Amino acid sequence: MGIEFSRGGRKMSSNDFFKGIMDDAVKNAISSYAETLHGKASSVVDPETGKHAPVFVRSIGKEKLTIHTSGSAAFAHALEQRLGLNHGEVRSMNEPGNRERLVYLAHAWEDKHLAKPLAEGLMGLGINVWYDNWEIGSGDSLRRKMEEGLGNCTHFIVLLTETSIKKNWVNEEIDAGLMNAVEGSAKFIGLRHKLPLSAVSPFLKTRLTPEFQPGDEGLHALASDIYGVSKKPPLGEKPRYVETHQSGSTWSAGARVVAEYFVRNSENGQPLEPMATHEEIHQETGLPIPDVRIGTLDLVGAGLLEEHGYNGGDSHFSPKSDLFATFDGDFMDWKPDEDARDLAVHLLNLDTQQADASEVSESLGWQARRFNAAAAYLVSARVVKPIEYMGGGDHWPPAFMLGDELLRFVRSL
Structure with missing residues (x-):
């Protein structure tokens, strides 16, 4: 009689059976390591506030972990030191990202028929463009104006055509744009128009040089990568996918x-x-x-x-569940991090080791949609432990285990 293999009441091959055992072992090891990391991280206080800040240790796939914190950048660095990690492995969720963007558009005079519609099109999509016809007036120093534009730009775009690549002036602009790119102050984009990649210099071949696509498709492709506010002539309405998403986050x-x-x-x-x-x-x-x-x-x-x-x-x-804890505050009428504090205090006041999510949600007067985001925040920060079971209804998790981690969190508020 042959040996039958099954897991969870389902028959399977021997290969699948032993693979399942190995997958479970890896999952348990990763989970154990995450708990160890979180335990160490939870003992660190934010040097800017003197309080414990939430730390999120999340699994990515089967074998990777990522660590985020809503504390300061100094707290993130302190965590890296405590956990023995490299710089940048712990990410602060509050890093500034509000630098205004400016596109410098370089081109040959003979290519104005391409450059002007491109500049106007980008302006119409809400992108600030340095275009020589708009920037250089009578009596202005051409070189000084160009140097100002190059010095302030965050994106350098050059129209690469058979004509422009032969112009000394355009090549000087390209050199300046490449220098900014090398120094990390600007992104370099070369738009090739009827020009094969083989025709550009070896250095340009290592940079982003897509085919130029006149019209809406090409404009929207650039707009999705470059966004800024302009004092130039009236800007058109911003694309729907950009309009509500301001800079200020990572x-x-x-x-x-x-x-x-x-x-x-x-x-x-x-x-x-x-x-x-x-x-x-x-x-x-x-x-x-x-x-x-x-x-x-x-x-x-x-x-x-x-x-x-x-x-x-x-x-x-x-x-x-962590997605709602992270982004509900941006797009819904509640703030999961603020709700999590209220929920934690309420749970602590229950003075019990276990709480039912639906009962707590009802007592707070919150619908499941709002409650679940706050609950996910506390679970992800290891403030409470989830209890999962079939038929949990609209709430996740359906119940919590409460311990000293909850006490420590509330005491740090």
Whole structure:
């Protein structure tokens, strides 16, 4: 008689059986390591406030962890020292990102028929452009004005044509733009128009030099990567996928748009709701597919989205509970971090070791959608431990285990 293998009441091959055991072992090891890291991190106080700040240790895939904190950048650095990590491995969620962007548009005079519509089109999409016809007036020093534009620009765009690459003046601008790129002060983009890649210099071949696409498609591709406020002639209405996403956070614009999609389309703020493909997100948000792909990649990498692959079909993406704890405050009428403090105090006042989520939600007068985001915040920060069971209803988790971590969190408020 042969040996039958089964897991969870389901029969399977010996290979699948032993693979399942190995996967469980890896998962348990990663979970144990995450608990160890979080235990060490929780003993560190923010040097700027003297209080314990929430720390989020999240799993990415099967074998990776990422660490974020809502504390200061100094706290993130202190965590790296305490945990023996390299600089940059702990990310502060409050880093500034509000530098105004300015595009410097370099071109040959003979290419004005391409440059002017490009400049006007970018302006019409809300992008500030340095264009010589607008910047240089009678009596102005051409070189001084150009140096001012080059010195302030955050994005350097040059129209690469058979004519422009032969112009000494344009090549001087390219050299300046490349120097800014090397120094990290500006991003270099060379737009090739009817010019093969083989025709540009070896150094330019190592830089971003896409084919120039006149019209809306090309303009929107640039607009998704470059965004700024201008004092130039009236700007057009900003694209929908950019308008509500201001600078000031460490998330990419694409990641914020994708996150907003899941936040606004989730009924109860639970894991796995909703599920969507790249195309479905693109259709509802208007975000170009390349930016949808990058945005979902950012969120998967941060441990906030989960990718589900299907044989012969497109991948689907679904939110983890941490996504709502992270982004509800940007797009909903409540702040999960503030609600989490109120929820923690309420739980501590219950003076019990276990609490039912639906009962607590009702006593606070919160709908499940709002309650779940605050609960996810506390679970992710290891302030409370989730108790999961079938039939948990609209609340996740359906119940909590409460301990001294809750006491420490409340005492640090």
